[in-house]
Amino acid sequence: MNVTHIYCSSCEKEYQAHKLINLCECGKPLMVAYDLERASETLTRESLAGRVASLWRYREVLPVEDPNNVLTLGEGMTPLLKADRLGAELGMSNLFIKDESLNPTASFKARGMAVAISMAKELGVKKLAVPSAGNAAGALAAYAAKAGIPAFIFMPNDTPTANIVECRQMGAHVELIDGLITDCGKIVAERKQAEGWFDVSTLKEPYRVEGKKTMGYELAEQMNWELPDVILYPTGGGTGLIGMWKAFDEMQRMGWIGSRRPRMVTVQAEGCAPIVQAFAAGATAGADIPNAHTIAAGLRVPKAVGDFIMLDVLRKSGGTAVSVTDDELLAAVKVIGSAEGIFAAPEGAACLPALKQLLARGDVDRTDRVVLFNTGSGLKYLDAFKEA
Numbered sequence: 001m002n003v004t005h006i007y008c009s010s011c012e013k014e015y016q017a018h019k020l021i022n023l024c025e026c027g028k029p030l031m032v033a034y035d036l037e038r039a040s041e042t043l044t045r046e047s048l049a050g051r052v053a054s055l056w057r058y059r060e061v062l063p064v065e066d067p068n069n070v071l072t073l074g075e076g077m078t079p080l081l082k083a084d085r086l087g088a089e090l091g092m093s094n095l096f097i098k099d100e101s102l103n104p105t106a107s108f109k110a111r112g113m114a115v116a117i118s119m120a121k122e123l124g125v126k127k128l129a130v131p132s133a134g135n136a137a138g139a140l141a142a143y144a145a146k147a148g149i150p151a152f153i154f155m156p157n158d159t160p161t162a163n164i165v166e167c168r169q170m171g172a173h174v175e176l177i178d179g180l181i182t183d184c185g186k187i188v189a190e191r192k193q194a195e196g197w198f199d200v201s202t203l204k205e206p207y208r209v210e211g212k213k214t215m216g217y218e219l220a221e222q223m224n225w226e227l228p229d230v231i232l233y234p235t236g237g238g239t240g241l242i243g244m245w246k247a248f249d250e251m252q253r254m255g256w257i258g259s260r261r262p263r264m265v266t267v268q269a270e271g272c273a274p275i276v277q278a279f280a281a282g283a284t285a286g287a288d289i290p291n292a293h294t295i296a297a298g299l300r301v302p303k304a305v306g307d308f309i310m311l312d313v314l315r316k317s318g319g320t321a322v323s324v325t326d327d328e329l330l331a332a333v334k335v336i337g338s339a340e341g342i343f344a345a346p347e348g349a350a351c352l353p354a355l356k357q358l359l360a361r362g363d364v365d366r367t368d369r370v371v372l373f374n375t376g377s378g379l380k381y382l383d384a385f386k387e388a
């Protein structure tokens, strides 16, 4: 195992490696540090060719110590598809879609949960709990089932039906709450001690982001170690964005890539765009959005514990943050589907109207190599397409 320690993303306090831990004493997210020199003795760009086609191909930079604790349902190594027909509609020749809908439970949330629940198993967790907008819950239910650990899930009562059904069918305990994901989070925080739950909320433990960072490794590998110019990413809690940025840093330190970075673009929905507002205002943290609303359930995160990290990444990368309306993101599902044969989640589809805004503003050039992240499957949102 190459983990050296755990460190705070804000105050830099260090904690012992391989520990069951939630937030730092200061209340901010914790991250995992590796001995990358040691990791790169066996993990080389060339070594990847013969490895398993899942995120566990990067095992030297993942935190699980005993291979017997690895829980896998085939997560990661999703296709990076060249979107030529959609690109032609936009006058672009280098447009790609990273299609995360092919993950187990049909969203990118499988990556984070595969690693976090493997670690929970390794560290002897007896019960797991999560507040979720929907897809994280489905992924937790799946990996908790595989681990044989009971899962307690709290979701808003207007979460897409598919997420509620999948959690129940995978044996999780589901409670629907009259409120937002932040209200669900408060319930988990209040009850976890008495109930003996380990809280796997977004960025409130250090291992989900380790799973998510593999999107950054894969992108580099699939683009032959030349990162794209721009990445558009639908952002709620922000683990994907933060994880990919960490992966880029790790790969540079292992000598795999240079210092050039993609411009990272956060995409949010107009009814809940705390990062877009904070970015525009030059703020270092997001406000708590009242009455947050959007059909793209995964983007309905009114206040994210990692907001300051996301804002830092967007600025350091020379990127930006863009919001789109629900009408725009829903219409984009059909445009992407018709052009590319991908039935995108509304969150992923939101990247298309965001890209159009950036092209119109001149923030993205038509010759740029651009990657849109489709983070989930439209099949989870059938309720949203009743009229379409």
Ligand SMILES: Cc1ncc(COP(=O)(O)O)c(C=O)c1O
Binding pocket: 107, 109, 133, 134, 135, 136, 202, 234, 235, 236, 237, 238, 239, 240, 241, 297, 298, 299, 301, 345, 347, 348, 375, 376, 377
């Ligand atoms: C399909 C989909 N896309 C994007 C997001 C936002 O992800 P994150 O919270 O990691 O920013 C979610 C979160 O639930 C989601 O389900």
Ligand SMILES: [Zn+2]
Binding pocket: 008, 009, 010, 011, 012, 013, 024, 025, 026, 027, 028
């Ligand atoms: Zn701290």
